[in-house]
Amino acid sequence: MKNIAILGYGTVGSGVYKIINDNNSHISRRAGEDVKVKYVLDLRDFPGDPVEEVLVHDIDTIIEDKDVDIVVEVMGGVEPAYTFVKRALLAGKSACTSNKELVAKHGAELLQIAADNKVNFFFEASVGGGIPIIRPLIECLTVDHLEEIQGIMNGTTNYILTKMEDEGADFDTVLKDAQDLGYAERNPEADIEGYDACRKIAILSSLAYEKQVDFEDIYTEGITKITTADFDYMKKIGASIKLLGMARKEGSVVYSMVAPFVIYSDNPLYNVKDVFNAILLRGDMLGDVMFYGKGAGSLPTASAVVSDIVDAVKRQGETADILWSDTKRQLGSVDAFKTPYFVRIKGADAKDKVKEAFGDVQFIDSDLDETAFITGVMTGSDFKAASAGLEVVSRIRVSA
Ligand code: HSE
Numbered sequence: 001m002k003n004i005a006i007l008g009y010g011t012v013g014s015g016v017y018k019i020i021n022d023n024n025s026h027i028s029r030r031a032g033e034d035v036k037v038k039y040v041l042d043l044r045d046f047p048g049d050p051v052e053e054v055l056v057h058d059i060d061t062i063i064e065d066k067d068v069d070i071v072v073e074v075m076g077g078v079e080p081a082y083t084f085v086k087r088a089l090l091a092g093k094s095a096c097t098s099n100k101e102l103v104a105k106h107g108a109e110l111l112q113i114a115a116d117n118k119v120n121f122f123f124e125a126s127v128g129g130g131i132p133i134i135r136p137l138i139e140c141l142t143v144d145h146l147e148e149i150q151g152i153m154n155g156t157t158n159y160i161l162t163k164m165e166d167e168g169a170d171f172d173t174v175l176k177d178a179q180d181l182g183y184a185e186r187n188p189e190a191d192i193e194g195y196d197a198c199r200k201i202a203i204l205s206s207l208a209y210e211k212q213v214d215f216e217d218i219y220t221e222g223i224t225k226i227t228t229a230d231f232d233y234m235k236k237i238g239a240s241i242k243l244l245g246m247a248r249k250e251g252s253v254v255y256s257m258v259a260p261f262v263i264y265s266d267n268p269l270y271n272v273k274d275v276f277n278a279i280l281l282r283g284d285m286l287g288d289v290m291f292y293g294k295g296a297g298s299l300p301t302a303s304a305v306v307s308d309i310v311d312a313v314k315r316q317g318e319t320a321d322i323l324w325s326d327t328k329r330q331l332g333s334v335d336a337f338k339t340p341y342f343v344r345i346k347g348a349d350a351k352d353k354v355k356e357a358f359g360d361v362q363f364i365d366s367d368l369d370e371t372a373f374i375t376g377v378m379t380g381s382d383f384k385a386a387s388a389g390l391e392v393v394s395r396i397r398v399s400a
Helices: 011-022 024-031 050-054 059-063 081-090 100-116 134-140 155-167 171-180 188-192 195-209 228-237 298-314 351-358 380-387
Strands: 002-007 035-041 068-073 094-097 146-152 239-250 253-264 276-283 287-294 325-328 341-346 362-364 370-374 392-398
Touching: 002 011, 002 059, 011 024, 011 035, 011 298, 024 035, 024 298, 035 050, 035 059, 035 298, 059 068, 059 081, 068 081, 068 298, 081 094, 081 100, 094 100, 094 298, 100 195, 100 325, 134 195, 146 195, 155 171, 155 188, 155 228, 155 239, 155 276, 171 188, 188 195, 195 239, 195 253, 228 239, 228 341, 228 362, 341 380, 351 370, 351 380, 380 392
Parallel strands: 002 035, 002 068, 068 094, 253 392
Antiparallel strands: 146 239, 146 276, 239 253, 276 287, 341 370, 341 392, 362 370
């Protein structure tokens, strides 16, 4: 019998509790042992909820109980999650988390503590919710050099962009819908400004390139400047706009950023709609491979957490080999990152000025008093220089 303690009975924690209870015999068979929730930690009371029977308010009860084998941290935020997980690992318990803030900031350190104590620190649900991406990345894609990662890693923003594109819907109304559906973070800024996706691509970049990528170093742009007018242009060129977390390795330089990107219909990410997430990996041998599924919501995210529990039970006494050194990686500058740009500038008669500044471009017909076009591939600093004398309404990078 393996005893589980769940820290946090919110959206994900209640999903973990439900899955362990509802699918118990299936999970126990896969784990090779019975799995039972012994404690749920939360500051709140839940009168009338069966969780009351296992509810505790004090972390010490869990850490000091030698019969607790695995701690599931689903509270979110760095503290007190970091302190609780560290204490659990030091006490010889494995820890599984969905908490991208915790993993992005302390992943390398917690992996080392887990290894020192012959337990495991797993975090499948921290990126892509229910999509298996961490385990495939570290256990299956061991042959290829990863040239590029492109991911739609935030369900809320993908939901908002989809509704804006398909229904011409207004940003605030759609954001409220996403919050009501339990997709959005408590602080919507984390979704719409790209901070949530930033933590996720920091985790993937650290794992893919085996050194610590600090999320603070990742250039991050959200979706608040995207308008339905941008989508009108996209319809004319058979493209869409998605918020991507991306990383690219060119020679020894790794670039990583979060920003809205124009995506053409031949990119498999083009058809990823609503709350769905997808992560496209490009290996030097394998080529493209895409992982697709629900990136947010209680049960999908909890399903990934419980898959970590099963793995932790199976690996009793053995620590999984996860290569993530705490040596910091210096990222390439966003000014040196090469990409085409979709640009809108004021005035319908600016084609000559545009050609003078950017050379050959692809113009897009405009119904507004604007000139719209797609540039060739250029660096961020070349773009800034070329656009300096033009009245730019908006500019969005284009996925090459
Ligand atoms: N708010 C996040 C999203 C939840 O919308 O994707 C999962 O991290």
